[in-house]
Amino acid sequence: MNAALLVPLATGNRALTIGLFLAVVAVTLYITFWASRQSKTAADYYAGGRSFTGFQNGLAVSGDYMSAASFLGISGAIALYGYDGFLYSIGFLVAWLVALLLVAELLRNSGRFTMADQLAYRMRQTPVRTAAATSTIVVSIFYLLAQMVGAGALVGLLLGVDSAGVKNLVIVLVGALMIIYVTFGGMKGTTWVQIVKAVLLMTGTLLITVLVLAKFSFNLSELLGAAADKSGKGEAFLQPGQLYGKDLTGKLDFLSLGLALVLGTAGLPHILIRFYTTPTARAARKSVLWAIGLIGSFYLMTLVLGFGAAALVDTGKGSQIQTSAGNAASPLLAQAVGGGEGTLGGSVLLALISAVAFATILAVVAGLTLTSASSVAHDLYANVFKKGQASEQSELRVARIAAFVIGSIAILLAIPAQRLNIAFLVALAFAVAASANLPALLYNLFWRRFNTRGATFSIYGGLIMAVFLVTFSPVVSGTATSLFTTVDFAWFPLRNPGLISIPFGFLCGYLGTLISKETHSAERYDELSVRALTGAGAEKAVVH
Amino acid sequence: MADRTTPTYESGEADRLPARDHELYNRIAQESDFIELRRRYRSFAFPATIAFMVWYLTYIICNNWARDFMDTILVGNINVALVFGLLQFVSTFAIAYFYARHANKSLDPLATELRDEFEREAGR
Numbered sequence: 001m002n003a004a005l006l007v008p009l010a011t012g013n014r015a016l017t018i019g020l021f022l023a024v025v026a027v028t029l030y031i032t033f034w035a036s037r038q039s040k041t042a043a044d045y046y047a048g049g050r051s052f053t054g055f056q057n058g059l060a061v062s063g064d065y066m067s068a069a070s071f072l073g074i075s076g077a078i079a080l081y082g083y084d085g086f087l088y089s090i091g092f093l094v095a096w097l098v099a100l101l102l103v104a105e106l107l108r109n110s111g112r113f114t115m116a117d118q119l120a121y122r123m124r125q126t127p128v129r130t131a132a133a134t135s136t137i138v139v140s141i142f143y144l145l146a147q148m149v150g151a152g153a154l155v156g157l158l159l160g161v162d163s164a165g166v167k168n169l170v171i172v173l174v175g176a177l178m179i180i181y182v183t184f185g186g187m188k189g190t191t192w193v194q195i196v197k198a199v200l201l202m203t204g205t206l207l208i209t210v211l212v213l214a215k216f217s218f219n220l221s222e223l224l225g226a227a228a229d230k231s232g233k234g235e236a237f238l239q240p241g242q243l244y245g246k247d248l249t250g251k252l253d254f255l256s257l258g259l260a261l262v263l264g265t266a267g268l269p270h271i272l273i274r275f276y277t278t279p280t281a282r283a284a285r286k287s288v289l290w291a292i293g294l295i296g297s298f299y300l301m302t303l304v305l306g307f308g309a310a311a312l313v314d315t316g317k318g319s320q321i322q323t324s325a326g327n328a329a330s331p332l333l334a335q336a337v338g339g340g341e342g343t344l345g346g347s348v349l350l351a352l353i354s355a356v357a358f359a360t361i362l363a364v365v366a367g368l369t370l371t372s373a374s375s376v377a378h379d380l381y382a383n384v385f386k387k388g389q390a391s392e393q394s395e396l397r398v399a400r401i402a403a404f405v406i407g408s409i410a411i412l413l414a415i416p417a418q419r420l421n422i423a424f425l426v427a428l429a430f431a432v433a434a435s436a437n438l439p440a441l442l443y444n445l446f447w448r449r450f451n452t453r454g455a456t457f458s459i460y461g462g463l464i465m466a467v468f469l470v471t472f473s474p475v476v477s478g479t480a481t482s483l484f485t486t487v488d489f490a491w492f493p494l495r496n497p498g499l500i501s502i503p504f505g506f507l508c509g510y511l512g513t514l515i516s517k518e519t520h521s522a523e524r525y526d527e528l529s530v531r532a533l534t535g536a537g538a539e540k541a542v543v544h
Numbered sequence: 545m546a547d548r549t550t551p552t553y554e555s556g557e558a559d560r561l562p563a564r565d566h567e568l569y570n571r572i573a574q575e576s577d578f579i580e581l582r583r584r585y586r587s588f589a590f591p592a593t594i595a596f597m598v599w600y601l602t603y604i605i606c607n608n609w610a611r612d613f614m615d616t617i618l619v620g621n622i623n624v625a626l627v628f629g630l631l632q633f634v635s636t637f638a639i640a641y642f643y644a645r646h647a648n649k650s651l652d653p654l655a656t657e658l659r660d661e662f663e664r665e666a667g668r
Contacts, residue, residue: 083625087607090632094600097639101589120557221620228621239615240607240625251608258604262597281655285647292640296633388560524558526573527566533581534655536572536662537565 013347014160020355021155024200025177028193028362032181035189041542042392045186045399046113046374047276049542054283056195058290061274063194064367065092065265065291066201066298068150068360069426074299075333076326077243078306079315082231084243085306085326087254089299091261096295098266098438100288105281106445106532107272112539115269115437116379119444121531122524123452126384131459133379135436136269137372138463139429141410143270144368146425148174148414151361157324158331158354168415174361175411181366182373182403190366191277197363202294204356208330208349209301211337212308220304227310237310253494257427260498264430267437270371279541309333331357369410373403420483424475424495428466431498435462435505443509445532448525450513457512462505469497568662581654588646592639599635603628 039045052060070092077085111117116132151174152167159166181189216223224238231237244254265271275284309329313336315321320328331353335341338349377399382390390398439458443450469492470476478488494500531537558566572578606614606628614625 083629086626086629090600090603090629094596094632094636097596097636098593100640101593101643117557122556122558125557221622224621224626235615235621238621238623238626240611245608254608255604258600262600282647282652285644289640289644292636296637300630300633521556524556527558527569529582530569530572530578530658530662533585534572534578534658534662536569536659537561537666537668538659 013351016347017159017351017354020351021159021358024355024359024362027196028177028181028359031192031196032185032189035186035192036184039186039188042113042378042396043539043542044188045396046273046378047539048187048191050277050279050539051541052191052277052283052287054278054286055290056191057274057278057283057287058294059198060191060194060277061271061287061291062294062298063196063198063201063360063363064270064274065295066198066360067147067364067426068154068357069146069423070299070302071201071205071360072154072327072330072357075302075305075309076321076324076329078303079309079313079321079329079333080326081243082227082233082237082307082310083240086303087240087244087258088261089302091258092265093292093296093299095262095265096288096292098263099271100285100292102445103266103272103441104275104284104288107441108275108278108281108284109535109538110445110528110532111276113273113276113378114375115272115441116375119440119455120383122444122521122528123455124518125388127452128455128459129379129384131456132437132440133375133384135432135459135463136375136379137406138467139269139432139437140368140372140375141406142425142432143268143429144365144372144406144410145413145417146422146429147361147365147368148410149417149420149422151365152414152418154327154357154361157328158357164418167418171414171418172411174365175407175414177362178365178369179404179407181362182369182407183400187273187277187370190363190370191274193366194363197359198294200356200359202298204353205298205301205305208308208334208337208353209304212304212312212333215308215312215337223304223307223311226312227307230311231315249493252499253496256494256496256499259502260427260431260434260496263434263438263498263502265433267433267441268429269375269433269437270367272437273371273374274367276539281535281538305330305333308337312336365410369403369407372406373399376402376406421481422483424470424483427496428470431466431470431496431501432463434498435466435501436460437462438502439505439509443506443513444528447513448522450509450525451516451518451521453516453518454509454513458505458509461508461512462501465504466497466501469494469501473497565666568665572658572662575658577654578658581651581658584646584650584654588643592643596635596639600632603632 043049074085074089107118110121115136116129119128119132148171152171155170156162156167181193228234228237245251278284278287313332331350334349334353335346339345377395381398382395436459439462440455472490472492473495474482474490475495476482477484478490616624618627
């Protein structure tokens with residue numbers, strides 16, 4: 001989203017909104033304080049003691065996954081572009097089947113704290129941990145930066161202020177909160193923040209959905225008809241093609257995006273490490289099942305929210321929804337169904353939805369920071385640098401320092417990045433996750449011969465190819481919406497690299513494996529399979 | 545810097561486990577119960593993955609290259625595109641449900657039995 005285009009919402013309820021924001025901050029800080037007193041060991045800090053139930057972790061997974069981009073962005077895209085806005089959510093949901101069927105349980109049984117653990121079991125640790133940590137940090141920082149810049153713009157929008165100073169202040173405050181959650185609360189604190197957020201998000205969304213549907217006597221067809229009429233595009237508003245696939249390049253780009261969305265989720269490090277927080281693989285499975293139910297219901301509701309905004313709120317040229325690139329759609333819809341601008345009901349609902357969006361941002365950035373910090377401390381410090389000889393205390397100290405440093409870097413990068421259009425960073429994070437991480441994880445679990453060189457080749461190959469292609473795509477240069485508008489070095493036509501970079505990551509893993517003479521990793525494949533499928537020797541929950 | 549006293553560390557986290565664990569893992573890997581568990585797991589997970597990927601890609605491809613079909617009105621303002629999209633939700637929920645049932649019934653009992661065997665013999 002382009003921060004400069006955002007125009008503040010109505011200001012009448014600012015006090016109420018700020019009050020609710022402070023309530024969110026107070027509750028989450030209390031959780032963090034409580035969690036910090038419970039966290040003693042590395043398993044507590046990295047994996048919340050592995051003591052969360054399937055349901056709790058399912059909520060936390062949903063809270064970690066559903067970013068403000070999907071809450072405000074998808075409903076906004078539907079409000080503006082109709083049917084095509086809905087396409088993102090389908091990829092985001094179907095992707096969970098990859099996690100459910102191929103990844104979650106096996107990872108829970110065969111790893112400990114980070115994505116790299118699972119590879120490190122049968123590979124040479126230094127190279128695979130370095131590679132996996134690199135890709136973990138790159139993916140998480142891309143994602144984090146997108147969320148932080150979004151936070152500045154969104155909170156500015158929600159509070160009804162449009163000054164650079166306030167946005168910078170918001171970024172610093174969000175960054176400081178996330179550092180506090182992660183440094184003191186660890187995984188336990190972060191998980192509870194995500195659970196609270198998921199409950200708030202589901203409740204808030206359900207409330208608005210019911211209010212919207214009630215206006216159309218719970219008849220979906222009637223809602224769609226009203227949205228199509230009001231949009232001025234008629235039937236075309238309900239058909240594919242308003243946003244994607246206008247020409248062949250556009251169609252290939254859409255295919256590329258679709259692939260990255262469906263294959264990226266199960267390679268996102270901040271999602272993967274959530275599976276370690278359950279006591280057993282069975283509980284990890286239950287958490288994915290809950291997540292599928294919650295995330296699926298949520299996206300179905302965003303469909304109603306998006307078309308509801310198109311039908312009930314002004315989305316024409318110069319409207320707030322247009323100028324905010326759709327982000328204002330859900331808050332404005334909440335205001336409209338509450339009774340409209342200036343009414344008590346409208347003000348309360350607008351403030352409520354704003355607070356939900358704020359909680360959403362906090363929960364996601366905390367999860368991302370924790371993931372990067374864990375990888376720095378556990379993969380790079382304890383295992384690459386100290387060769388597994390670091391004491392638990394020193395490892396945890398490094399994790400906390402890393403959380404502070406990464407959080408500070410994110411703040412420092414996010415402030416200047418506000419002037420840039422960095423919406424592509426989320427899509428790039430998914431593309432890297434699908435191109436670099438997923439091939440390594442799947443080969444490791446299902447291909448006996450896979451070895452260290454295969455793992456490093458697939459991770460670096462997929463990572464470098466994805467970033468390389470995006471650098472030379474219209475996302476970065478050459479068009480009016482590019483990162484750099486005045487120069488043009490784009491020769492790769494697609495905005496999303498997945499179509500090329502995902503097969504490339506798999507190919508690199510395959511070729512890397514074949515040209516290596518390492519046999520040790522193949523000898524350990526049976527052991528890994530037994531661990532992964534039965535849970536024999538898997539890490540157990542911490543008993544305090 | 546490789547430490548001379550732990551020369552094998554560089555070849556995997558597994559090297560830190562006691563020799564007894566390796567023996568047990570490799571023995572269990574040959575047992576018929578484990579082979580059956582792996583077969584049951586893969587015979588669900590692999591075809592299901594192929595099925596939902598094909599189904600999802602068909603949807604993406606129809607959005608791109610079968611616009612007339614997608615634009616067909618079914619009832620009221622509901623067209624094929626919307627129903628196709630909603631069916632992706634239905635299929636996701638259905639596959640998740642059937643996998644959970646399969647895992648509870650056919651995978652978990654075998655997995656638990658093998659894990660108990662390992663832990664009993666490894667003395668944990």
